Amino acid sequence: MQLIFKLGKNPLLSIAEIYSLMESKNIKFEVIIANKQILFIKLQSVVYIDILIKILGGVVEIFQVESIVDKEDARRIKTSEKINIDNTQFAYGTNIVKQNIKDFERKELDKPYVEAKNGMLPSKLAKIMLNLAITQDTQTIYDPFCGTGTILIEALIQGYRVIGSDISKDAVLGTKKNLKWASEEYSIQNKSEVFVNNASSLAEQLRNKDENISIVTEPFLGKSWSKPVQKNVRNAKIIASVDKLIQSSIRSLSKILKNNQRLVIIIPSFKTKHDIIYLKAREMEFGNLKKISIIPSDFLFENKLVNKLDKFDYYREKAVVRREIFIFEKF
Numbered sequence: 166m167q168l169i170f171k172l173g174k175n176p177l178l179s180i181a182e183i184y185s186l187m188e189s190k191n192i193k194f195e196v197i198i199a200n201k202q203i204l205f206i207k208l209q210s211v212v213y214i215d216i217l218i219k220i221l222g223g224v225v226e227i228f229q230v231e232s233i234v235d236k237e238d239a240r241r242i243k244t245s246e247k248i249n250i251d252n253t254q255f256a257y258g259t260n261i262v263k264q265n266i267k268d269f270e271r272k273e274l275d276k277p278y279v280e281a282k283n284g285m286l287p288s289k290l291a292k293i294m295l296n297l298a299i300t301q302d303t304q305t306i307y308d309p310f311c312g313t314g315t316i317l318i319e320a321l322i323q324g325y326r327v328i329g330s331d332i333s334k335d336a337v338l339g340t341k342k343n344l345k346w347a348s349e350e351y352s353i354q355n356k357s358e359v360f361v362n363n364a365s366s367l368a369e370q371l372r373n374k375d376e377n378i379s380i381v382t383e384p385f386l387g388k389s390w391s392k393p394v395q396k397n398v399r400n401a402k403i404i405a406s407v408d409k410l411i412q413s414s415i416r417s418l419s420k421i422l423k424n425n426q427r428l429v430i431i432i433p434s435f436k437t438k439h440d441i442i443y444l445k446a447r448e449m450e451f452g453n454l455k456k457i458s459i460i461p462s463d464f465l466f467e468n469k470l471v472n473k474l475d476k477f478d479y480y481r482e483k484a485v486v487r488r489e490i491f492i493f494e495k496f
């Protein structure tokens with residue numbers, strides 16, 4: 166079976182998501198062509214692309230390839246039944262599935278509890294991060310800064326047991342409401358647990374848990390930043406406290422992870438008028454956690470996509486808060 170994945174706005178992130186998903190489901194594949202628009206792969210087994218497209222967040226379309234034709238022959242094929250591979254070759258196929266944008270909008274707009282002041286994590290990104298965190302043994306997803314539960318909703322829909330915590334009682338109550346809403350909307354019966362906790366200390370509820378927990382989270386950003394950050398003492402203090410909170414949270418969260426389980430975390434950077442403020446947490450090593458890129462390095466090299474990959478960007482150039490996604494694995 167040959168498939169072409171049409172990649173979203175962040176092609177490397179989309180490719181990493183596909184690699185991670187395939188690995189977690191133990192689906193073997195080989196890459197035929199990769200570029201910034203598509204990932205063209207060959208699989209030994211048959212997969213259901215209508216299910217794959219529902220799981221993936223960073224893939225716009227999946228195209229099942231029947232044959233490859235040159236540019237000349239492609240002219241005779243309907244636009245809806247072909248996809249451009251590299252301007253000289255086209256793929257022909259009739260089984261094509263597209264991402265359901267309305268479903269993302271529904272989850273963002275229809276859930277009962279929203280909290281705009283913390284910045285809204287797009288459901289699409291929550292889904293991508295979740296897929297980057299899941300391994301073959303993952304049973305439970307934990308978000309220690311759960312806010313409105315965007316990440317947990319995605320995990321619940323994918324069939325995982327979910328645990329959330331937040332320092333704010335309102336966020337805990339709100340996440341409970343949102344998870345109840347998602348369970349009803351998507352007819353799910355998985356278990357969930359949400360409680361108040363400061364992410365920098367290990368929650369009692371999580372001590373000595375037997376299950377394999379993966380952690381997916383977007384930490385506290387200090388405040389809602391709408392304009393480029395002014396360099397002054399107050400902002401420097403806020404950013405230093407975010408840095409400290411993220412560092413201490415990563416240290417305490419690493420205790421929850423069993424070997425080979427992952428922590429996928431956004432570490433923010435902040436745009437000022439002339440430069441970018443980066444957190445120290447971004448460069449730090451955390452004991453028995455190692456940063457991984459998921460995409461094999463020979464793949465990156467052969468396809469000349471990037472030289473070094475230790476994080477994934479998810480922001481627009483003008484954004485004040487720049488989200489960088491780091492994947493840690495416990496060893």
Ligand SMILES: C[S@@+](CC[C@H](N)C(=O)[O-])C[C@H]1O[C@@H](n2cnc3c(N)ncnc32)[C@H](O)[C@@H]1O
Pocket residue numbers: 283284286309310311312313314315316330331332333336362363364365383384385386410
């Ligand atoms: C950026 S928001 C997360 C938003 C979330 N991804 C969502 O989908 O709504 C950060 C959250 O961290 C919480 N928070 C702030 N400091 C915390 C701490 N020390 N421990 C745990 N949660 C904290 C805030 O209450 C807020 O809900």
